[in-house]
Each structure stands twice: as C-alpha cells, then as structure tokens.
Amino acid sequence: MNASFQRLERIACWPRQLDAGEFIYHQGDEVKAVYLVLTGTVRLARLGRNGNEVSIAHVGEGECFGEAEVLAGLGERECFAQTTCPTVIQAVVLADLSPDLVAELRHVAIDRLYRAQLCMADMIAESPYRRVVSLLRHLSAQGATIRLSQSDIGRATGCIRDTVAKALTRLEKAGAVQVERCAITILDPQLLEA
Numbered sequence: 001m002n003a004s005f006q007r008l009e010r011i012a013c014w015p016r017q018l019d020a021g022e023f024i025y026h027q028g029d030e031v032k033a034v035y036l037v038l039t040g041t042v043r044l045a046r047l048g049r050n051g052n053e054v055s056i057a058h059v060g061e062g063e064c065f066g067e068a069e070v071l072a073g074l075g076e077r078e079c080f081a082q083t084t085c086p087t088v089i090q091a092v093v094l095a096d097l098s099p100d101l102v103a104e105l106r107h108v109a110i111d112r113l114y115r116a117q118l119c120m121a122d123m124i125a126e127s128p129y130r131r132v133v134s135l136l137r138h139l140s141a142q143g144a145t146i147r148l149s150q151s152d153i154g155r156a157t158g159c160i161r162d163t164v165a166k167a168l169t170r171l172e173k174a175g176a177v178q179v180e181r182c183a184i185t186i187l188d189p190q191l192l193e194a
Contacts, residue, residue, distance in 0.1 A: 005036060005062055005063070005064060013033075013091045026077065027078065027080045030076060034070055034091070034097065034105065036064050036091075037059055038061065038090060039086075040087025041083070041084045042087060044056045044059065044079050045080055055152070071105060085183070118138065122137075128157070128163045129166075131158065132153060132163070136184065136186065146185075148184070168184065
C-alpha cells in the first residue's frame with residue numbers, strides 16, 4: 001500500500017462489502033468517484049461493439065481504480081468494474097479530490113499503463129500457455145495470491161477455459177503455483193520466470 005492510497009483512504013467514504021460478480025459501475029455510467037480496493041480483486045473490462053467483453057486490468061488490494069476517466073475529464077465510464085471474488089472497496093467522491101491528489105492519481109495511472117504495456121508485449125505472439133504464465137507473472141507483482149477464476153484468466157489472455165486449466169495444472173505440478181477455487185497462490189516466482 002503506497003502513500004497515495006493511504007491519503008485517499010483518509011478521505012474515502014465508509015467501506016462497502018461486495019460479493020463475487022457484483023458490478024461497481026457499468027460502462028456508460030456517470031463518473032462520480034475513484035475507488036480503493038481494501039481486499040479482493042476488481043476486473044476492469046469493456047464491452048466491444050460485437051458484445052464481447054475485453055478485460056483491461058485486474059486491480060487488487062491496496063490499489064485504486066476508476067481514475068482514468070477522471071484524469072481524461074470524461075463524464076461517463078468507458079469500461080465497467082466488476083468484483084472477481086468477495087471484495088471490500090471505498091469510494092472517494094470527486095469533489096473531495098484536491099489538486100495534489102489528482103496529480104498523484106496521474107502517477108498511479110501512468111504506472112498502470114506502463115505495466116499493462118509490458119504485459120501486452122509479453123503476450124503478443126506467445127503461445128496460449130505462455131500468455132497465461134505471463135499474466136500470472138505480471139499480476140503476482142500485486143501480491144502472492146491472485147484472486148481470479150479460470151474464466152477471468154481466459155478472458156484476459158484470449159484463451160479458452162480448458163487451456164487455462166491445463167496451464168494451471170502444469171504450473172501446479174511444477175511447484176510454481178497452488179490452485180484453489182478463484183485463487184492462485186504463487187509459490188515460486190522464479191519458476192514463472194523460467
């Protein structure tokens with residue numbers, strides 16, 4: 001948890017507990033707040049013109065989300081935010097954001113963009129197995145436990161669920177991860193690197 005998160009937490013509304021699969025906001029909703037993840041994981045995704053969902057990011061404990069539209073000066077959400085497991089969030093109302101906190105949010109957004117670009121570069125032209133490994137490697141920077149379902153991983157990597165299951169089984173047999181329902185614990189980050 002960084003200093004920006006702690007400053008935002010001091011001005012945030014009361015925590016809100018959500019079940020897995022609940023929407024925090026929908027694509028097209030009015031931009032009213034920036035959100036903090038106290039526990040759990042939130043998937044940011046967008047509905048394409050063809051109706052398919054495209055995962056943009058997964059945000060975990062100690063991170064904020066919803067700042068992109070604020071920084072871009074947009075009035076409507078460009079994506080939706082949905083929990084992937086039981087999650088506790090806090091909202092920071094836009095009117096409570098001081099100029100210095102907005103500047104800090106800009107740094108948070110730049111860091112997220114940089115990490116997303118690295119993840120995309122790792123996944124382009126990789127085999128489905130390597131795409132799953134790459135996503136796990138990048139998400140493990142948020143913490144040792146990744147709270148995503150196999151379907152979530154499939155949407156994020158463009159792989160079918162069966163491919164994700166086979167990749168996770170292979171990684172578990174190698175001792176790199178431990179797989180539980182909607183949670184993957186990274187046991188040996190070096191094996192993921194290899």
